Amino acid sequence: MTISKPAVSNAMPSDIAPIENVPLRVQVADRLRNAILSGRLRPGASLVETALAEQMNVSRAPIREAIQILENDGLVETIAYKGKRVKPLTAREVAETYSLREVFEVMAARRILENGASLDLLRTHCDEMTAAAEADNFEALVAADEAFHHALIRLADHDLLLASWKNLYLRIHQIMALRNRDERNLSEVAGNHPPIVQALADGDAKRAIKLISDHTRILAAFDPATIVQTP
Amino acid sequence: MTISKPAVSNAMPSDIAPIENVPLRVQVADRLRNAILSGRLRPGASLVETALAEQMNVSRAPIREAIQILENDGLVETIAYKGKRVKPLTAREVAETYSLREVFEVMAARRILENGASLDLLRTHCDEMTAAAEADNFEALVAADEAFHHALIRLADHDLLLASWKNLYLRIHQIMALRNRDERNLSEVAGNHPPIVQALADGDAKRAIKLISDHTRILAAFDPATIVQTP
DNA sequence: CAATTGTGTAATGTCGACAATCCATAGGTG
DNA sequence: CACCTATGGATTGTCGACATTACACAATTG
Numbered sequence: 001m002t003i004s005k006p007a008v009s010n011a012m013p014s015d016i017a018p019i020e021n022v023p024l025r026v027q028v029a030d031r032l033r034n035a036i037l038s039g040r041l042r043p044g045a046s047l048v049e050t051a052l053a054e055q056m057n058v059s060r061a062p063i064r065e066a067i068q069i070l071e072n073d074g075l076v077e078t079i080a081y082k083g084k085r086v087k088p089l090t091a092r093e094v095a096e097t098y099s100l101r102e103v104f105e106v107m108a109a110r111r112i113l114e115n116g117a118s119l120d121l122l123r124t125h126c127d128e129m130t131a132a133a134e135a136d137n138f139e140a141l142v143a144a145d146e147a148f149h150h151a152l153i154r155l156a157d158h159d160l161l162l163a164s165w166k167n168l169y170l171r172i173h174q175i176m177a178l179r180n181r182d183e184r185n186l187s188e189v190a191g192n193h194p195p196i197v198q199a200l201a202d203g204d205a206k207r208a209i210k211l212i213s214d215h216t217r218i219l220a221a222f223d224p225a226t227i228v229q230t231p
Numbered sequence: 232m233t234i235s236k237p238a239v240s241n242a243m244p245s246d247i248a249p250i251e252n253v254p255l256r257v258q259v260a261d262r263l264r265n266a267i268l269s270g271r272l273r274p275g276a277s278l279v280e281t282a283l284a285e286q287m288n289v290s291r292a293p294i295r296e297a298i299q300i301l302e303n304d305g306l307v308e309t310i311a312y313k314g315k316r317v318k319p320l321t322a323r324e325v326a327e328t329y330s331l332r333e334v335f336e337v338m339a340a341r342r343i344l345e346n347g348a349s350l351d352l353l354r355t356h357c358d359e360m361t362a363a364a365e366a367d368n369f370e371a372l373v374a375a376d377e378a379f380h381h382a383l384i385r386l387a388d389h390d391l392l393l394a395s396w397k398n399l400y401l402r403i404h405q406i407m408a409l410r411n412r413d414e415r416n417l418s419e420v421a422g423n424h425p426p427i428v429q430a431l432a433d434g435d436a437k438r439a440i441k442l443i444s445d446h447t448r449i450l451a452a453f454d455p456a457t458i459v460q461t462p
Numbered sequence: 463c464a465a466t467t468g469t470g471t472a473a474t475g476t477c478g479a480c481a482a483t484c485c486a487t488a489g490g491t492g
Numbered sequence: 493c494a495c496c497t498a499t500g501g502a503t504t505g506t507c508g509a510c511a512t513t514a515c516a517c518a519a520t521t522g
Contacts, residue, residue: 021311021512023474024475024476025476048502048504049503058477060477060504061476061477062475062477064504064505065296065299065475068300068303069299072299072302079504080252080254080483080504081482081503081505082483082503083504084503093391096389096391096392099389100389100391100392104334158331159323159324160327160331164331252483254504256505280474281472281473291474292505292506292507293505293507311513311514312512312513312515313472313514313515314473
């Protein structure tokens with residue numbers, strides 16, 4: 001994944017916004033990625049270059065490059081001379097995705113304990129989550145949850161880990177979109193996070209790791225059966 | 232990364248080799264990747280599409296797509312409308328690469344202990360390494376070393392881990408090519424591996440993990456100063 | 463002289479057309 | 493009927509030409 005902000009350093013009045021010159025392939029890739037991550041394009045759906053080119057009113061070149069970007073993200077696969085399609089999601093891949101995420105976040109926790117990063121960000125996101133849970137706001141809770149985990153990874157101060165985690169999290173987005181939402185456990189999930197922060201604050205590596213592992217496994221086990229393919 | 236073998240299922244006499252219909256972009260990508268991983272194209276070297284197209288006698292399209300493949304591999308970076316170049320390698324990136332590799336291999340060891348995979352492959356590669364070390368054959372030793380670690384990952388039976396590890400190992404190849412070979416420690420490095428296998432055989436997770444971590448860190452610390460950029 | 467404006471060049475970005483390939487399916491042949 | 497062959501359609505692969513952009517550097521202006 002390659003998210004690069006314009007990085008406006010001089011805080012000028014943003015009335016005259018900096019012209020953004022986004023290449024077509026990026027625009028196309030973003031739109032397609034959105035469609036996949038939101039579940040509008042389901043696993044197995046075929047992506048035909050000519051059709052997409054006509055729909056989006058661009059030539060095939062940017063479409064091809066966009067699809068290749070998504071291939072790098074692991075969301076699309078190509079079969080030469082035959083077609084491209086949204087990568088099918090197997091139950092195994094879902095399990096592997098979550099187990100790798102667990103390893104990443106455990107690694108982050110270890111590094112945070114070593115480099116003594118401030119945990120304020122994590123606490124903030126915990127508060128956001130509990131607020132969202134009380135307000136019964138599903139979207140906000142999901143957003144705060146992601147922000148928490150994102151912060152956890154960023155605090156580890158490891159660019160490669162961050163990039164790998166982001167890439168992995170794309171698939172998690174996709175998985176979540178394909179699941180039947182089980183909103184019952186939301187406040188429970190929200191409650192999982194503060195103890196993690198507390199363990200980190202206590203410098204208790206073992207407890208932090210166990211809490212993170214358990215939390216990830218709960219997420220992975222929600223309802224794997226609902227993941228299907230449309231061939 | 233996308234290494235896909237032809238996958239010849241029927242073990243026919245390979246006299247008449249199966250026709251390989253490799254797209255140009257893949258051939259180009261392979262050649263460029265070779266050049267980068269062997270150190271012939273150093274970090275910072277710029278890749279000009281038109282020049283490459285002329286040199287290789289193909290049009291720009293496959294060159295562009297090949298470069299994008301290498302971008303996915305994390306070996307090349309693009310600056311829009313300006314140019315593409317071999318991604319510069321910072322000391323930090325090198326360190327991060329090795330620390331992530333450590334995490335991957337520790338994860339693999341844990342899984343191997345859980346699923347009780349056979350360790351015969353690992354023992355075989357250990358033997359190859361000691362043989363190569365005795366014969367003072369540097370190339371063979373490096374190959375056997377990679378085979379050992381590759382096997383370690385494969386035994387973990389985790390496709391996503393395997394793919395991530397392969398991608399990471401690309402950069403390790405590059406790093407090794409850029410280093411001044413310090414051949415003194417070769418037999419020492421070779422000797423690091425059998426104890427790991429032994430620890431796995433004993434089911435001693437703690438010891439296996441410590442040995443793997445130590446081994447990785449030794450490799451990371453060889454001579455980081457020799458990594459330079461050519462802007 | 464300093465600052466701004468113009469201009470040229472080198473590189474990537476985009477396009478439309480054509481070629482190569484695979485797959486299914488129809489048709490022949492023993 | 494079973495098996496091989498060819499033919500057509502759909503899709504990706506490749507190409508050459510043109511458009512767009514950014515940068516450097518000269519030209520202009522005060």
